[in-house]
Amino acid sequence: MYCAACGVAVPQDLNYCNHCGARVGGGMIDGSIKQNNQALESLIWAIVGVFICGLGGLIGLIAVMKHYGLNEGLVIASALTVFAFMLVIESIFIGVLLKKSGLSEAREKKRTKQKQTKELEGSTPPALPEHLTSVTENTTRSFEPVFRERSK
Secondary structure: OEOOOOOOEOOOOOOEOOOOOOEOOHHHHHHHHHHHHHHHHHHHHHHHHHHHHHHHHHHHHHHHHHHOOOOHHHHHHHHHHHHHHHHHHHHHHHHHHHHHHHHHHHHHHHHHHHOOOOOOOOOOOOOOOOOOOOHHHHHHHHOOOOOOOOOO
16 A cells, blocks of 8 residues: 555554554545445445335225225225325435446545545565665775887
8 A cells, every 4th residue: 555645655553654654544434434325325225125014004004094994995996095105215215326336336436536645656575685886896996007109
């Protein structure tokens, strides 16, 4: 993993860069993913709860209307109206669920784009470090005798 601020390689378990001190997004991403998963789970429970309570209420409404001896057509029309209303609420919850789950994927893509390093793409590290010349090599070369041909 690389620091987004300075481009230095940072170990996975660190939250801050050792070189520049910038926050590396590991801890923040985990927290937002947990929060997003909790929101998705609560939406799923809301969908299930509305469906179960809606069906129970619909059955109870039909039973009460039949008990009072209302017209069969009125009972069916009322039941279809309540069922349509329940389907509208379910579709809203499902739309929110799909939007949130789609946004989480888009956010992850956006985060990876924002975390680009300042390195050039396609660069490969050299196999061995370059040889550094020592100070003694430069001084000993300067003291080597220089042979000149004498002009005759």
